[in-house]
Amino acid sequence: MKSSQPKKEKTREILNSFTSEESSLIPMLQACQKHFGYLPRVVMEEISSYLDMPLSNVYGVTTFYAQFRLEPLGDHLVKVCHGTACHVRGADKINELLENELGIKSGETTPDGTFTLERVACLGCCSLAPVIMVDETAHGNLDRDKVKAVVEKYRGDDK
Amino acid sequence: MNTKVLIGYASCGIAAGAGEVDRALRSRIAKRSLDIEITKVGCVGMCHNEPIIEIHDPNGVYVYGDVEVSDVDEIVESHLVEGVPVEEKLISSPEESYDYFDVQEKIVLRNSGVIDPEDIGDYIDSGGYEALKKVLTEMSPQEVIDEIKNSNLRGRGGAGFPTGLKWQFAANAPGDEKYIICNADEGDPGAFMDRSILEGDPHAVLEGMIIGAYAIGASDSYIYCRAEYPLALKRLDIGIEQAKEKGFLGENILGTDFSFDIHIKEGAGAFVCGEETALMHSIEGERGMPRPRPPFPAQKGLFGKPTNINNVETWANIPWIIRNGAEEYASIGTERSGGTKVFALAGKIKRGGLVEVPIGTPLREIIYNVGGGIDEDLEFKAVQLGGPSGGCLPAEYLDTPVDYETLTEAGAIMGSGGMIVMDECDCMVNVARYFLDFTQKESCGKCTFCRVGTKRMLEILDKFTHGSGTLEDIESIKNLASNIKAYSLCGLGQTAPNPVLTTLRYFEHEYYDHLQEQTCSAGVCRELITFTITDACVGCTRCASECPTEAITGERGEQHVIDQEYCIKCGACHDVCPVNAVEVD
Numbered sequence: 001m002k003s004s005q006p007k008k009e010k011t012r013e014i015l016n017s018f019t020s021e022e023s024s025l026i027p028m029l030q031a032c033q034k035h036f037g038y039l040p041r042v043v044m045e046e047i048s049s050y051l052d053m054p055l056s057n058v059y060g061v062t063t064f065y066a067q068f069r070l071e072p073l074g075d076h077l078v079k080v081c082h083g084t085a086c087h088v089r090g091a092d093k094i095n096e097l098l099e100n101e102l103g104i105k106s107g108e109t110t111p112d113g114t115f116t117l118e119r120v121a122c123l124g125c126c127s128l129a130p131v132i133m134v135d136e137t138a139h140g141n142l143d144r145d146k147v148k149a150v151v152e153k154y155r156g157d158d159k
Numbered sequence: 160m161n162t163k164v165l166i167g168y169a170s171c172g173i174a175a176g177a178g179e180v181d182r183a184l185r186s187r188i189a190k191r192s193l194d195i196e197i198t199k200v201g202c203v204g205m206c207h208n209e210p211i212i213e214i215h216d217p218n219g220v221y222v223y224g225d226v227e228v229s230d231v232d233e234i235v236e237s238h239l240v241e242g243v244p245v246e247e248k249l250i251s252s253p254e255e256s257y258d259y260f261d262v263q264e265k266i267v268l269r270n271s272g273v274i275d276p277e278d279i280g281d282y283i284d285s286g287g288y289e290a291l292k293k294v295l296t297e298m299s300p301q302e303v304i305d306e307i308k309n310s311n312l313r314g315r316g317g318a319g320f321p322t323g324l325k326w327q328f329a330a331n332a333p334g335d336e337k338y339i340i341c342n343a344d345e346g347d348p349g350a351f352m353d354r355s356i357l358e359g360d361p362h363a364v365l366e367g368m369i370i371g372a373y374a375i376g377a378s379d380s381y382i383y384c385r386a387e388y389p390l391a392l393k394r395l396d397i398g399i400e401q402a403k404e405k406g407f408l409g410e411n412i413l414g415t416d417f418s419f420d421i422h423i424k425e426g427a428g429a430f431v432c433g434e435e436t437a438l439m440h441s442i443e444g445e446r447g448m449p450r451p452r453p454p455f456p457a458q459k460g461l462f463g464k465p466t467n468i469n470n471v472e473t474w475a476n477i478p479w480i481i482r483n484g485a486e487e488y489a490s491i492g493t494e495r496s497g498g499t500k501v502f503a504l505a506g507k508i509k510r511g512g513l514v515e516v517p518i519g520t521p522l523r524e525i526i527y528n529v530g531g532g533i534d535e536d537l538e539f540k541a542v543q544l545g546g547p548s549g550g551c552l553p554a555e556y557l558d559t560p561v562d563y564e565t566l567t568e569a570g571a572i573m574g575s576g577g578m579i580v581m582d583e584c585d586c587m588v589n590v591a592r593y594f595l596d597f598t599q600k601e602s603c604g605k606c607t608f609c610r611v612g613t614k615r616m617l618e619i620l621d622k623f624t625h626g627s628g629t630l631e632d633i634e635s636i637k638n639l640a641s642n643i644k645a646y647s648l649c650g651l652g653q654t655a656p657n658p659v660l661t662t663l664r665y666f667e668h669e670y671y672d673h674l675q676e677q678t679c680s681a682g683v684c685r686e687l688i689t690f691t692i693t694d695a696c697v698g699c700t701r702c703a704s705e706c707p708t709e710a711i712t713g714e715r716g717e718q719h720v721i722d723q724e725y726c727i728k729c730g731a732c733h734d735v736c737p738v739n740a741v742e743v744d
Contacts (some may be wrong), residue, residue, distance in 0.1 A: 010657070022444040144731065
C-alpha cells in the first residue's frame with residue numbers, strides 16, 4: 001500500500017490557512033476535495049485532529065452533503081441533470097443511454113478510469129433541457145445521437 | 160452614438176455556446192480593425208434564443224438569436240461593416256420588436272443583460288449605489304424599515320413573509336452584534352432565478368444587503384451560495400472587491416460611522432439548507448439540519464446572534480424601492496403584495512427563459528404571451544409551480560393570478576419561482592413520484608414522518624407506476640400526507656406531500672387509470688405500455704441498431720418487429736425512428 005504520508009502533509013498545509021473553528025469545517029473539506037478530487041480517510045483524520053473534533057463528526061458532515069465524495073473520480077465527470085425540466089424532457093432516457101454507452105451504473109467510474117457518471121438534481125440550464133455537464137462544460141438540447149457524440153469526443157481526448 | 164455589441168454571458172448562454180461565439184466575434188472584429196466595444200452581459204431572459212448578440216447602433220437595438228460561430232462573420236461584415244442587418248438571424252429590431260417582453264416588467268432584472276456585471280462602473284452609471292447614498296445621508300434606520308414595509312415587498316424565497324416586518328423584528332432584537340444572510344442556496348430543481356440575478360447584476364444584491372444592514376444594525380453578513388454556481392460565485396467575489404475599493408463596503412462606508420462586511424460561504428449541496436435554521440447550522444460548520452422555532456433567527460440566529468435572512472431576489476428589489484419610493488413599488492402588483500416576481504419558465508414551452516412580471520399576472524399570460532405556448536403545439540396539461548414544495552395546476556387554473564394567496568388556495572405555492580409547463584405526454588403520477596423521490600432523498604432525517612413517511616409514500620407511488628396499486632393505497636397516501644405535513648419541523652417535510660396532493664386533486668383519474676385500467680395514457684410508465692412498429696416502417700434498420708436488447712428484427716426495406724419478450728420499453732426505437740412508425744400504447 002502506498003504511504004499516506006504525502007497526503008497527510010499536503011492536508012496539513014491546506015488546513016494551516018484556516019482558523020481552527022468549527023465553522024471552518026465545510027470550507028476545509030471543500031478545499032481538500034478541490035485538491036485531492038475526493039476525501040480520503042487520512043484527510044478526514046487530519047481535519048479531525050486539527051479541529052479537535054471526533055472523526056465521526058467530520059464523517060457525519062462529509063456524508064451529509066452531496067458535494068463531498070469518498071472515492072476518487074474518473075478523468076471526466078459526467079453529470080446528468082435530473083431537474084424538473086430535464087425530467088419531463090427525458091433525463092431518465094439520457095441517463096440510461098449513458099449507462100449503456102459507458103457500461104457503468106450512475107455513481108460508478110469506468111474500469112479504465114476515464115469517466116465517472118453521476119445523477120445531479122439541477123444544473124440550472126432548464127431552457128436547454130435535457131442537459132448533461134461533462135467536467136465544466138454543459139451540453140444541452142440532447143438527443144441520443146448528440147449524447148453518443150459527446151461521449152466519443154471525450155473518449156477521443158484521452159487517446 | 161458609437162456602435163456597441165453585447166453578448167449574453169450567463170451560464171445558460173455559455174452552455175449554449177456563447178464562449179465560442181464571443182471568441183469568433185472578437186477575432187473577426189480585430190481582423191477588420193473595427194473600433195467596437197464588446198461587453199459580456201448577464202442573462203437577458205431569452206434562454207431559448209441563446210447564444211444572443213445585441214448590436215446597439217445609431218438606428219437602435221438589434222438582437223440576434225441562436226447565433227452560431229458560422230454566423231458571426233456574416234453579422235460582422237454585413238451589419239457592423241456595411242450597416243445592413245442580417246434579417247434571418249434577427250429576433251428583434253427597431254422596426255419589429257420581440258413580443259417576449261411585452262407583458263414583462265423589469266425591476267429585479269433591470270440591469271441583467273444590459274450592464275457588464277463584472278464592472279462596478281457600469282452599475283454606478285445606471286444609478287447603482289444611489290440608494291445606499293440616500294439611506295446613509297437622508298434616512299434613519301427606522302425610516303428605511305418603514306419604507307420597505309410600505310412597499311408591500313414580501314419574501315421571494317417562497318414563503319412570502321413581509322420583508323419590512325422581518326427587518327423590524329431583527330432591528331428590535333436586543334444585541335450589539337447582528338448578522339444578515341443572503342440565501343442563495345437555490346436548490347429547487349427547475350429554478351434558476353437567483354443564479355441569473357447573481358450572474359447578471361451582483362451589485363444589486365450587495366447594495367440591497369448593505370442597506371438592510373444599515374436598517375437592522377448589522378455589521379457582518381454571509382451570502383450562502385450553491386457551489387454549483389461557479390460563475391455567480393466569481394462575480395460576487397469581484398463585486399465585493401470592487402464595492403470595497405469604492406468605499407461602499409468595509410469600514411466607515413461613504414465616510415459615515417457605519418461599517419459592514421460581506422463574506423461568501425459555498426453551500427455543499429443539500430436542499431434542506433434553503434431552510435433558515437438549517438442554513439445557519441451549515442454556516443456554523445454542522446450538518447444542515449433545522450431546529451424548532453422559536454427562538455426565531457431574529458432573536459437567536461447565526462452564532463446565537465439576532466439574524467435576518469432574505470433571499471437573493473428579495474435583496475435585489477431593495478435598491479429600486481429606495482430610489483423609486485415605496486409607493487411606486489406598491490402600485491405594481493396586487494394590494495397585498497407589491498412589485499414583480501421572477502419566474503424560471505421551462506418545460507414543454509416554446510420560449511423558455513427568465514421572466515419578470517407584476518405579481519398578480521395570470522398564468523395564461525406568462526405561459527402563452529411570454530412563453531409562446533406549448534412546444535410542438537401539443538395540448539397543455541399542467542403547470543408545476545414551486546418545485547418539490549409546490550403543486551401541479553391544470554388548465555382550469557390558467558386564469559389564476561400568480562400571487563401568494565391564490566396559488567396557496569389552489570394547492571400550489573408561489574415558491575421561489577420555478578414554473579415548469581407539462582403537456583399531454585407527461586404522466587402526472589410519474590411527476591408526483593419524481594418529486595417524492597427528490598424530497599425523500601433530500602430529507603435530512605431529523606423528523607420521523609419526513610424521513611420514513613416520504614419513503615413509504617414513494618414506495619406506494621412506485622406501485623402505481625408499476626400498475627400494482629390498490630384503492631387502499633390512495634387512502635394510505637392521503638393519511639401519510641396529512642401526517643407528514645403535521646409532524647415535520649421544517650418546510651421541506653411540511654410541503655413534501657404537495658406534489659402528490661395536487662396531482663390527486665386535479666388528476667385523480669390518472670391514478671385510477673394506473674390502478675384499475677393498468678394504463679398510462681401519457682405513455683410514460685414502462686410497466687404499463689407497449690411499443691409496436693406500424694406499417695409506416697420503411698425498414699431503415701435504425702431502431703434495430705439502437706435497441707440495447709436486440710429485441711427488434713427485420714430485413715432492410717421491410718417492416719420491423721419488436722419481440723415483446725425482450726423489449727425493456729426504453730423507448731430508444733421511438734426516439735430515433737425517422738418516420739414515427741413506433742407507437743406507444
